[in-house]
Amino acid sequence: MAKKKLFWTKRIARTLITAIGVSLVAFLILHLTPGDPARIILGPYATEAAYDRIRERYRLDEPIPVQYIYWISGVVRGDLGTSIRYNRPVAELIRDRIGPTMILMGSALIVSISLGVFLGILAAIKRNTPLDYFATFQAVFWLSIPPFWLGILFLYIFGLQLRWVPIGGMVGFTSLIFPALTIGLRDEAWFARPMRAEMLEVLNQDYIKAAKAKGLKYSHVVVKHALRNALIPMITMIALRLPWVIGGSVVVEVVFSWGGLGSLLVNSVLARDYPVVQAILLLLAILVVLANLGADLLYSVIDPRIRLEG
């Protein structure tokens, strides 16, 4: 029990350090990029006094380390600051946008995990048949298509030509289908191959042979005995894939006019809206770190033999 406690303390400390590290790097990259928020907000023709007012209000005239300390101490107190571009609290902007992004990411993950696992199993048990080749082919296919282009193609075919879905925006469930597929299909490809490999390995184990020998139904053997064991490594795969899902959603949100964090992030970078960019990057970093933490936790739940070591 004490060992377990130590493990979690260590993990949480590491998570915190990672989050702070990410916030520092994000902050530096952002502030070292040329471009003055005051000039972008007010345009090139405002008076110096007006520019100075903005610089002063957002403390842009202070040295970068001082700005960082101001910012991070605000974050610790739960104050993410005010958006320069929107003149609204950053927390409010994020609250408005986080829902759509979570829905999109969640749906994309449902698509990718269910399809990936299913096709992976299918390819494993039908090894070296046309079905297996098809599974491989489709995985390579989705991985090769840039999501930006795939999104436009989906909109063109299913939105413009067939009129099955609205073209961009968030107008009901049908709006969600193709953004989720654009992200999901690519990630499905990412999951299907390892799933097949894991499944093959497990199917060759002695206990599977034993189960078969006992006369259990093959489908029962696959689902009850093989799948559970093959899924364990997949949990890490999924957790490791999460940052990519988020990254992919930025492009997809723009193509589909999906009003989530991704499109807010892009606009805010272009407008040098430092407080917003910093907050979103920090949030994403925390999400990724938490996902990894969650994977570790799930690991030990699914397979109690796995030892928790810092």
Place this chain on the structure above:
Amino acid sequence: MRKLLLMLLVLSMVIAGLGLAKDTVVISFTAEPSRLNPITFQDTETSMVLSSIFSPLLELTAEGNFTTEDAVTDRYTISDDGLVYTFYIRQNIKFHNGDPLTARDVKFSYEAFLDPDLGSPHHRYYTGIDELILVDDYTLEVHLKEIDVAFLTLARLRGFVMPKDYVEQVGWDQFERNPIGSGPYKFVRHVPAQRIELTRFDDYFGDNAEIKDVVFRFYPELSTAVMAVRAGEVNFIGELAAEEFESLKRTSADILNFGTYERFEDHRVVFNKRPGEPFADVRVRQAVNYAIDRHEIIALTRPGMATPAVGRVPTFHAAHAADAPAYEVDLDKARALLVDAGYPDGFKTKIFAPSNHRERVLEAQQIQRQLLQIGIEAEVVAIEWGTYLDVTADGEAPMFRERWSASAPEPISFVESWHSESSWNPIFGTYYNEEVDRLVDLIRVTINEEERWELYREAQRVAMEDAVCVPLYYPLVGEVYSKDLYIPDDLWNPFRRPISAVHRWEWR
């Protein structure tokens, strides 16, 4: 999970709410307006939304004359010495919250633009105001420090009349989240990242809007908006690129309407003329002018959608200087000038263009090829907008591909940046010519129009002798909209623009 389902439910209810019947017109923007505040706005998209919510002090006719139709002013007078403008405000105007609009609100609006604490980027347009005198509830006198023929132009453009009582009661932050004006449409809601909704204001003092609801939807990716207009989900694309206009015209002529109009705008290449730069030498600037072929550039990015520029003021305006030096292509002359200037083998330089404007980058590349013919190796630097603003204003860009949209109807801002005292002078690479300074000063105080237009022409002639910049073209703007949408003819001109009067659009 339950939260997720709930959100999906909310999303699907939004469809029902959006029901795009014929009483709604949908306009697409690629950028979302940041703040709906007349004092602080800077982007075109915000001005498009605000122009439906607020009423101007004065309106313009299709010919570019001032009119009081659809304007807050009933009539106005200018004193003989040109220093006092008296505005008589209409007495039947109501704000969207029911408050009457009076001269107090007009005065308040001017003061807001001038208030240093509000930090308006439009502040400098109003600094010529000496005093604002409230004569009575419906009469306002504006006293100027000195004669300024451009005063009405600037006073009108940013003259969004704002409600004093409301702003004082709720504060500016609240005001920009729920703006209240006296225009034909009132603000309903702004769904972040999605849309802004307006609905008809039934107590509007002018003719009520034909179409009941206006929705501005945001499509960060223009290709998506183009598909949406073809599918009928969008009825009008705001800020369409010339390239997309041409391609839509080829592919969708049967399902869409197309219209064009000239803009009060010119495109040019600006030189950094600071001492020590190669472009400080007039001969080098002239050589570049002789080497650049504007016809080729227009053919590349806007075939049939632009007129070659001579000087700065567009061709349709009386102040256009048709006889200013045009520098038609002459490579021998260009090379000779470079030899004279001490660059027989040319030199290396850079031309900057903002990367979010694809056509400007393409044009910069074309210019690069053209300059190579006279030995100038210009590296094209396409940089993102925020960085571009920084680099050009700081004098780090030897050449940059600019676009200038002037406030109508007075073309003063085309020539004003040449004045050595103008705050725009350093932004556009600095320039000093005593004669140009004198002419620009004269323009400001010459009330007679014919004389003033001649001064504009003279200023452009002198400055173009100096090859102060490379005029490229005056653009024609193309708009694409639904087949059954009717936009009145008198809006298709540089002074009105279709998007500025959505309340006059109709479904046919």
